Amino acid sequence: MSTSIGFIGLGVMGTPMALNLARSGVPLVVWSRSSTHYDTLRNAGAIVAESLDALFSRCETAVLMLAHEEAIDEVLGRRTPLFAQRVAQRLIVNMSTTSPGYSRALVDEIHACQGRYVEAPVSGSRKPAEAGQLVVMLAGEPEEVDRVRQLVQPMCRDSLVCGDVPAALTMKLAVNLFLITMVTGLAEATNFALRHGIDLAQFAHALNAGPMASDVSRIKLDKLVTQDFSVQAAITDVLKNSRLVAEAARSAGIASPLLDASHALYGETETMGHGGLDMVAVIHALSQRSAQATGEALPGR
Structure with missing residues (x-):
């Protein structure tokens, strides 16, 4: 050999x-x-x-x-x-x-x-x-x-x-929990800004200049602002990872409310047909929920 x-x-x-x-x-x-x-x-x-x-x-x-x-x-x-x-x-x-x-x-x-x-x-x-x-x-x-x-x-x-x-995989799931909830929060903040008529370039400047900015937030925010959903981490893969985190949390009796909310949103995004897009495409599920809450007509209806 x-x-x-x-x-x-x-x-x-x-x-x-x-x-x-x-x-x-x-x-x-x-x-x-x-x-x-x-x-x-x-x-x-x-x-x-x-x-x-x-x-x-x-x-x-x-x-x-x-x-x-x-x-x-x-x-x-x-x-x-x-x-x-x-x-x-x-x-x-x-x-x-x-x-x-x-x-x-x-x-x-x-x-x-x-x-x-x-x-x-x-x-x-x-x-x-x-x-x-x-x-x-x-x-x-x-x-x-x-x-x-x-x-x-x-x-x-x-x-x-x-x-x-399996200590390395447990560590990876803890890291993923933070990543998934952070990017979901970023997408929700972007949807909030968009629906309030805030200029997204200015929104990006405000976030990128502040203490919450990171390598991940800068990359993902740029994708959200430009509506670039080319894949870096696909919705389907993130959904799988969030499921693994949720299962590990349940088996240890650990509460994971932010992860659970994010998991539901990625599931909705995949159901909408966006499973192959980057994880920032979760904004589509947030937009759909916003439309449903306000009684707006959804695309194709």
């Missing part, structure tokens, strides 16, 4: 993450269930595997950046004879966002097959991923975590060790 690193999952986040690894000189083998970015990765020096089995046969370490738990199960062949073949004597690095309970069960199954496991979820969306400015949270056995921390350096501006699995 070679020292190549396998990278599985080339979506909105996975592609720039893999590119940063390849451009840094990491010997990379990539595969995705569906990808249009293979040529870009080849040009950066990565090898495109013909199949999952070809990737696993070449790589001692496999990095997963997949959309959901079902995709991870499929790729690892979980609950099939393929699982032991794909994880035995390998290091599986889960950079996807899953529930802590899922990760806790997965690490036990991987260890039972003589494999190793590190969870390494990231904080950041497409733009930070492209710039190699993600924050990576790590959990697992100290020796393996150290290895992964070195590996992910080209992707991130910072990394932190959180302890044992």
Whole structure:
């Protein structure tokens, strides 16, 4: 088995993450269930595997950046004879966002097959991923975590060790709770300003010049002002993440009223057909609620 690193999952986040690894000189083998970015990765020096089995046969370490738990199960062949073949004597690095309970069960199954496991979820969306400015949270056995921390350096501006699995995913969900409620609040404030006839450029200036401004608020506010809904973090993905946070809160008996309100709004936005748009498209659900409250005719009616 070679020292190549396998990278599985080339979506909105996975592609720039893999590119940063390849451009840094990491010997990379990539595969995705569906990808249009293979040529870009080849040009950066990565090898495109013909199949999952070809990737696993070449790589001692496999990095997963997949959309959901079902995709991870499929790729690892979980609950099939393929699982032991794909994880035995390998290091599986889960950079996807899953529930802590899922990760806790997965690490036990991987260890039972003589494999190793590190969870390494990231904080950041497409733009930070492209710039190699993600924050990576790590959990697992100290020796393996150290290895992964070195590996992910080209992707991130910072990394932190959180302890044992699933501490990194629990940390990621806490970070996501703040992000989701903050961006939802920003969209609600923008809807408020818009409906009061406030010039949105002046509104943006007032916010950006004040103490509440951040890298995220500046980027998301600009998208709201210009009605640019091109995806950085999609509504559907944010809805999934908010569900994971809500479930983790319920299981621990923790109140999450702001997250619950946000979760409902993202669900409404997806129902409106905006699941593939950036999370700031939640303003559509806020606008719809405002129209319903005032008795305005909704679009298409």
